[in-house]
Every structure is written in structure tokens, then in C-alpha cells.
Amino acid sequence: YKEFENIILETKGSISTITINRPHVMNALCKGLHNDIVEALDIIRKDQSIRVLILTGGKKAFVAGADIKEMMEADSFEAERTASQAHFTNDFIEALPIPVIAAICGPALGGGCEIAMACDFRIAGEKAMFGLPETGLGVIPGAGGTQRLVTLVGPVKAKEMVMAGKVIRGKEAFDTGLVTMCVSDDEVMNEATRLAEKLCEKPAAALQYAKAAINHAVENGISTGKKYEKSLFSLCFETEDQKEGMKAFVEKRPPLFNHK
Numbered sequence: 021y022k023e024f025e026n027i028i029l030e031t032k033g034s035i036s037t038i039t040i041n042r043p044h045v046m047n048a049l050c051k052g053l054h055n056d057i058v059e060a061l062d063i064i065r066k067d068q069s070i071r072v073l074i075l076t077g078g079k080k081a082f083v084a085g086a087d088i089k090e091m092m093e094a095d096s097f098e099a100e101r102t103a104s105q106a107h108f109t110n111d112f113i114e115a116l117p118i119p120v121i122a123a124i125c126g127p128a129l130g131g132g133c134e135i136a137m138a139c140d141f142r143i144a145g146e147k148a149m150f151g152l153p154e155t156g157l158g159v160i161p162g163a164g165g166t167q168r169l170v171t172l173v174g175p176v177k178a179k180e181m182v183m184a185g186k187v188i189r190g191k192e193a194f195d196t197g198l199v200t201m202c203v204s205d206d207e208v209m210n211e212a213t214r215l216a217e218k219l220c221e222k223p224a225a226a227l228q229y230a231k232a233a234i235n236h237a238v239e240n241g242i243s244t245g246k247k248y249e250k251s252l253f254s255l256c257f258e259t260e261d262q263k264e265g266m267k268a269f270v271e272k273r274p275p276l277f278n279h280k
């Protein structure tokens with residue numbers, strides 16, 4: 021891949037990793053960083069051999085939020101542009117047809133917590149910090165944070181974090197349902213890789229449809245979601261992996277998926 025200014029994109033086998041790389045500002049999200057992430061997501065989207073994406077900020081920080089220095093003089097028009105760009109990145113992650121795992125060490129604050137919440141899985145280190153401290157800066161979360169946080173942890177905890185600005189660590193984030201797993205900081209990448217490998221064993225179409233159906237439930241509620249799920253369920257029967265998966269079960273052997 022080309023050299024990006026603000027991220028590192030690597031692919032090993034079927035697993036790609038985007039490592040956010042602005043260590044001097046704790047990986048704060050500037051315009052260029054958003055552009056780099058979107059460009060990398062587009063490369064990943066077009067490459068059908070990539071089956072899982074891991075998004076990480078490395079060992080010290082996930083993302084310490086939007087770049088406050090870039091934002092401080094903005095008027096409402098510029099702020100709308102900034103928020104739209106951040107929404108675009110997060111929605112792109114959510115719509116990616118493969119699973120996305122956030123591997124989180126250190127601060128995931130503001131826009132960083134928002135980007136993590138757009139991922140399908142969050143593996144947090146014990147010292148990871150989650151929070152939406154925007155009200156303390158005189159603003160509110162602007163990249164989907166109020167909405168995604170409520171669906172993940174409910175309004176009681178969401179109000180404590182957004183209105184009172186409470187920051188929580190990895191273990192509490194796990195207890196409240198904000199993250200998939202909390203492990204020691206040293207184990208975060210290993211655990212994310214283990215999960216990625218497990219997901220790679222699953223048939224691609226079934227994973228893609230399952231993600232779409234669950235996201236649909238969150239966005240649109242259950243009643244239209246059930247119809248959507250039914251059509252995706254039937255679509256699975258167009259795949260070779262459905263035939264293989266069920267045949268293998270009946271024949272009492274492990275399935276040999278070819279992701280078609």
C-alpha cells in the first residue's frame with residue numbers, strides 16, 4: 021500500500037489492520053486523518069480477499085477525540101462540515117460488508133469513542149478510557165455518539181457519560197456493555213487477532229448479512245427489521261456455503277467453506 025500521512029494500512033492473509041498514527045496528539049482526528057481512513061476503507065471494501073478489519077491506535081492511545089486545535093475557531097457552518105465528515109467515516113465503517121474490530125488501548129474519547137462505537141467489536145485494554153467529554157468543551161458529541169451510546173449502554177449510563185462527562189475504564193466499559201471484551205493492555209492485539217481469525221472461518225455472505233440485519237434493527241427498530249432479516253436469510257440459500265455448511269453438519273464433519 022501507499023504511505024499514508026496519518027495511518028498505517030497492512031494486510032496479512034485475509035486480515036487488514038488500520039493503525040492510526042498521530043502520536044504527538046494522541047491520535048486526535050484531523051481532516052487528513054479522516055481522509056486517510058476513508059481511502060483505506062475504500063481499498064478494503066474493493067478487495068474481496070480481505071475478510072476482517074482491525075482498527076487500532078496502537079499501545080498508547082486509541083483516539084483522543086476530534087482535533088480541538090483544528091476545531092476551536094470554527095463557526096457553525098464549518099462545524100457542520102467537520103461533523104459530516106466524521107459521520108461519513110463512522111457510517112462507512114458501520115456499512116463495511118466485513119466485521120470491524122476496534123483494538124483499544126488508552127484514551128478513546130469524544131470522536132475516538134464515536135469511531136470505536138461504529139465498529140462491530142471492541143476489544144479494550146484494562147487501562148483504556150472511554151468517554152464523551154464534549155459538554156466540558158461547550159459542545160455535544162457530533163459524530164453519532166449520543167445515538168450509538170444510547171443503543172449500546174442505555175439512556176441512564178449515556179446521560180452520566182455525556183451530560184456529567186464520566187470517563188470509564190476498560191472493566192467498567194465491559195460491565196456496562198460498551199465493549200465486547202476487556203483484557204490486559206498487552207493482550208489487546210492478540211485477542212483482536214484471535215477474534216479476527218475466528219471470524220475468518222465463518223462464511224463471508226452469512227457474516228455480511230448478519231451484520232446488515234443487526235445494524236438494521238438498531239437503526240430502524242424491530243418491525244421492519246424482521247422483514248429485512250427474512251429476505252437476507254433467504255438470500256443465504258443462494259450461496260454454496262449454505263449447502264456446504266448444512267451438508268457438513270448432516271455428514272458429521274467440519275465444513276469446508278469457499279466464501280461463495
Ligand code: CO8
Pocket residue numbers: 044045046048049084085086087088089102103106127129130131132153154157160161162163
Ligand atoms: N485535540 C488536539 N490535541 C490533543 C487532543 C485533542 N483532542 N488530545 C490530546 N491532544 C494533545 C495535547 O494537546 C498534547 O499536545 P502538546 O504535547 O502539544 O501539549 C498531547 O496531545 C498529549 O496530551 P496530554 O499532554 O493532554 O496527555 P495526557 O496523557 O495528560 O492526557 C488525554 C491525555 C486524557 C487524552 C487528554 O489529552 C485529553 O483530555 N484530551 C482531550 C480529550 C477530549 O476532550 N476529546 C474530545 C474532543 S471534542 C470531540 O471529539 C468532538 C467530536 C465531534 C465530532 C467529530 C468531528 C471529527
